[in-house]
Amino acid sequence: QVHLQESGPGLVKPSETLSLTCTVSGGSVSSSSFYWAWIRQSPGKGLEWIGSSYYTGTTHYKPSLKSRITISVDSSKNQFSLSLNSVTAADTAVYYCARHSGSAAGGMDVWGQGTTVTVS
Amino acid sequence: DIQMTQSPSSVSASAGDRVTITCRASQTITRNLNWYQHRPGKAPKLLIYSASSLQSGVPSRVSGTGSATHFTLTISYLQPEDSAIYYCQQANSFPFTFGGGTKVEIK
Numbered sequence: 001q002v003h004l005q006e007s008g009p010g011l012v013k014p015s016e017t018l019s020l021t022c023t024v025s026g027g028s029v030s031s032s033s034f035y036w037a038w039i040r041q042s043p044g045k046g047l048e049w050i051g052s053s054y055y056t057g058t059t060h061y062k063p064s065l066k067s068r069i070t071i072s073v074d075s076s077k078n079q080f081s082l083s084l085n086s087v088t089a090a091d092t093a094v095y096y097c098a099r100h101s102g103s104a105a106g107g108m109d110v111w112g113q114g115t116t117v118t119v120s
Numbered sequence: 121d122i123q124m125t126q127s128p129s130s131v132s133a134s135a136g137d138r139v140t141i142t143c144r145a146s147q148t149i150t151r152n153l154n155w156y157q158h159r160p161g162k163a164p165k166l167l168i169y170s171a172s173s174l175q176s177g178v179p180s181r182v183s184g185t186g187s188a189t190h191f192t193l194t195i196s197y198l199q200p201e202d203s204a205i206y207y208c209q210q211a212n213s214f215p216f217t218f219g220g221g222t223k224v225e226i227k
């Protein structure tokens with residue numbers, strides 16, 4: 001059974017870089033079947049997809065974040081990571097990592113428990 | 121971006137009732153529509169993928185229908201554990217987008 005676990009600082013200062021890691025167990029980030037994604041939920045708001053990465057390095061980002069975001073996959077550590085620079089209070093959220101199918105036919109079927117990041 | 125609009129934003133129903141949530145896409149997404157349940161403090165849970173396919177482990181009283189731009193999620197025989205926020209999500213094209221959510225409350 002695949003398990004995802006987010007890790008990283010819970011507090012980030014404005015204008016600095018938010019860095020989170022998602023460790024994958026029970027499966028491989030190098031699988032050709034899946035993308036690896038980050039989703040966030042700001043206080044009082046709904047779910048927001050922010051980006052996905054394939055093991056080859058192919059990435060897709062939310063357009064409004066594209067200038068600040070990098071998602072990368074590290075096959076040697078079986079992890080993928082999120083880097084979001086120049087953060088503001090608007091980036092305060094619970095951040096989830098998740099897996100989704102490489103095809104459009106399939107949802108985000110495995111999620112991490114989420115990690116709270118506060119920008120202050 | 122494809123905009124996803126859910127209605128209602130909230131619904132209150134009694135145990136044993138049936139609730140239906142609607143999700144509309146701003147353009148056709150064929151059947152590339154997923155539904156999630158999100159309980160407070162928990163990770164979102166995939167309920168339905170590809171508009172109508174039941175994710176493994178999800179009870180059969182949960183069902184999804186629709187295609188193109190109009191989709192519905194129905195929960196029959198409502199149980200206390202169904203109290204949550206439900207989201208639709210289009211997977212037809214990047215950037216993925218979620219609906220605004222529907223809060224289901226059990227009276």
